Amino acid sequence: MEKAIEFSNFSFEYPDKFSLRDIDMTVARGELLLLYGKSGSGKSTLLRQLKHTIRPNGKVSGEVLVFGEDINTLSRYDEASKIAIVMQNAKSQIVTDKVYHELAFGLESLGYSQGEIRRRVSEVAQFFGIEEWFYKNTNELSGGELQILNLASLMCTNPDILLLDEPTSQLDPLMADRLIDLVCRINKELGITVVLAEHRLSRLAHRCDRICLMDEGRVEFIGKIKECAKYLRDNMSSMFLGFPQAMQIWAGVENEYECPVTVGEGRAWLDKMNVSDIKISDTDINTEPQIQLKNIYFKYDKNARDVLKNLSLDVYRGEILSVMGGNGAGKSTLLGVISGINKQYRGKCVVESTVSYLMQDVKNLFTKKTVYDELREISCDIDYVVSLLGLGDILRAHPYDISGGQMQKLALAKVLLLNRDILLLDEPTKGFDAEFKRELVHILKTLSNNGKTIVIVSHDTEFCAEVSQRCAMLFDGAIVSVSKTHSFFRNNTFYTTDANRIARDKIPDAITVDEVIKALGGKVNQKDTEFKIANYTPPKSKSVAGGILKTDMSVEFDNKKDVKRLIPYFIISMILCVITVFVGNRVLGDRKYYIISMLVILESMIPYFAGFEKKRLGARGITVTSSMTVIAGLSRVLFYFIPQVKPMAAVVIVSGIALGPTSGFIVGAMGVFVSNFFFGQGPWTPWQMLAMGGIGLCSGLIFNSGLIKCRKHTISIIGAVLVFLIYGAVMNLSTVLMYNEVITKELIMSVYALGIPFDLIHAVGTFIFLWLISKPILEEFSRIQTKYGRLKL
């Protein structure tokens, strides 16, 4: 058997902590190896060792062989084409706007010819059954479809090894299954070696060839799944939590049969066991309604379909209610209606208390530099929440540097500090490992015992079965069933937990693993989680905040060479402009200003575009520049409610400072160009491009010259002046030249005079925005650089 991957005596060390220790393992050609471990156990770090272009920085010892060849001697070309990796976040891996272009991206990068690309792309599209998406925009696809597209795009280069790093953690169960099916097909039909890291195994365990257990950077065990079950049971490991429920039940009960993996095997196994049917009845709950929804209708747009149709639901005081349902059933919309963000157009929604709502994407709540500041922003009395959620250790950390589970807890803490009676949670367990879920169950139960009413929407039946007192099923915009948890799951056939599916013939009341184990006379591994008030010292907030911004951070990114490189292009464009004006004046008749000015504008932008084209920029440089471009363009759309005060110029100025003059110009100019694709292009486009680009260029030149320190007030003042002078001058000139044929001095004067108040408002607005955002954004740039290394790469 040929070895596809071989780690021998391999260790890896991050600058601050040990990550992988003494890894010795091999993966055979054509094998599907499952890498299991809770988050932070080193799964991703291990996978990334096989892609040295994106390997994290750290000290390496030992060796990694791929088909017998040392990974370090593998050329970048071979590595890119032969080893493919799918990462966790489906959306951020997509680079282009069209599906066909995304499929072709890898092949383009590797220099394949048009004909070859066409052949491979069409082959892959057929294999994956995605022909009907071929011409779609990537933003029209759902998260799950995007992940399938990522996989398809990687398969185009015909790799030998496929690595997947928790590819399904952000997907709903149906899409996750579809993706796993595809991965198994790739493995079985094409014989490609697959290493798949996951922390939820219920759909996977029976399909892999071998499983590798990882814990704290070590390989604990590697072998077949049934051997693995035995190993875990003998070691009383808590790692069982993420395994299929059949295996968990098997491990909880003493028996000498072979371990069941699937639900079917579980039922067969249960038939051999002695079962004492126990009755589990739901506890009584307070039925005083706190939220009353009556015949709610809701839609997002006048012409859209109804998302909620005739929905009625009561939520009782102090209960935990779970609302389940498929994708697009209206779960999040329902929470929106309860919280008041979505207003129903028919029906009544009575909420007799204050509501706080934790949405799915928790990162959206973080605005400060430390966890402590995040919490203090809401309330001064944070002791209880910190100890309840166990945040004591990470108070000094930056909210973006903590793990996903910790982020979820931090967001929950922020919401709890608002001290409201009702808590709405949207998919609180999505993407988290079993350990976190268990912890969350305890947290939510504690809160509910303290009198909070909690409404959860989720796909996760296992979690809902454990945490909630009542469950409801949402389908097609209405509640089709609602009852106490046990009777809810007992009456469902399809929408129920695996434990219930296994046990439903013999113990219909049992819906969780623990209940089934109890009924079988086994021992439940009770983990007592009492919350102790952990001691912590509040960090001094001032110790984190720096005084002066680092000005040298941009030096790496856009050095003085770029400016020098501009000079020849600048001269050429000046000559072109002069010729255009001169020739245009002679040749063209009455219609001269319009066309000449347009040409001059386009020509004067040449040097900066050419300079950017010549600039040494890696993938990171180009992604960051295009991200800032989009944010600049977006800030015109996003804040439509206060006219004239648009943060676009502020974003462009900050980008100019952080990324340098040429990139500053590109951010401004392309920001306008791209956003006009959504607003509509017009004769005004080149003018706006020049004006915004000029602002970015000048701010880059001024603040990268080293003459002026990047302090908040200097940036704000100079920014406002730049906006007033450049934007005002260019756009007023455009008014004169675009809308008037015969140009007189008085016309120019009056247009400029009329423009002054608008330009002043624009300048003042920019001043305010720069005052507010320049420092945090520039700090963010330098944080990213210290975290991931240079952006240029």
Add this chain to the structure above:
Amino acid sequence: MNKVDAFYKLNPIVSFVYFVSVLILTMLWFNPILLLISLVCAVSYGLLTAGKRLRQSLKYAVILAVFTAVLNPLFNHNGQTVIAYFSNGNPLTLESILFGMCEGVMLICVICWFSCFNVIITSDKIAYLFGRAVPKISMLFTMSMRFFPKLLNEGKSIINAQTAIGKSVYQGSIADRVKNMASVLNVLVNRTLEESVDTADSMYARGYATVKRTAFSVFEFTYRDTVCLVVILMLLTAVLVSKAFGIIDFVYFPCVYTNIGIFSYLAYTMYAILCAIPIIIDFTEAIIWKRR
């Protein structure tokens, strides 16, 4: 968007050349007859393709047009036919009013052509047109087109999430709202910078910057495209030549004057055919389909 439009399916080079020539011709001369032809074609093709979006931009265009039409006679006092005098003694002339109106019409034309342009020349076509000449900027452009809708959604959800913890951008005092806007922007930048490292990793993992990139496209240059391109270029040359010979000149000041004769009729017809090419292509395709 009407994707079955036959003109849409032509190679981007052809449609780009078409739009550039029509726009230049519309902006270059100020002949009311040419402008009217252009207007009719632009509006009718715009209604065929852009539909709803055209009506929105037309509203804006008409306001601008009226503004310029009124503004011109205020500053332009050339012309023979004096209608009245302003208080400062400057004359208001019929010619300058006509001139102002033509200016307005031209503006509407340009805006209409741009709405058609927006529908026909999609982002991937731009990337195809400029991808070879400026690969880096074209890559940046493609990525920006990808990020724009994504970040728009993220921005909206940030606004919602911040509203849910009491930091609304819609309610409260202006100072609070601006502050909250700034923090929304801040979150957006933070998130995006973090994620752009991911995106860059995904690009490197797929071999970005290993060798010289090739540019894949789904567009082919067919025989049909060649024919269309040749016809467009011929018509363009013909109109330019007739202009050079002064056949389609139109003089406003001091009094309105233009050539009328067999050649000018011919030139106007050719101009009309040029402007109507997309409509002609669409209709022939429809007829071919029916007769099939």
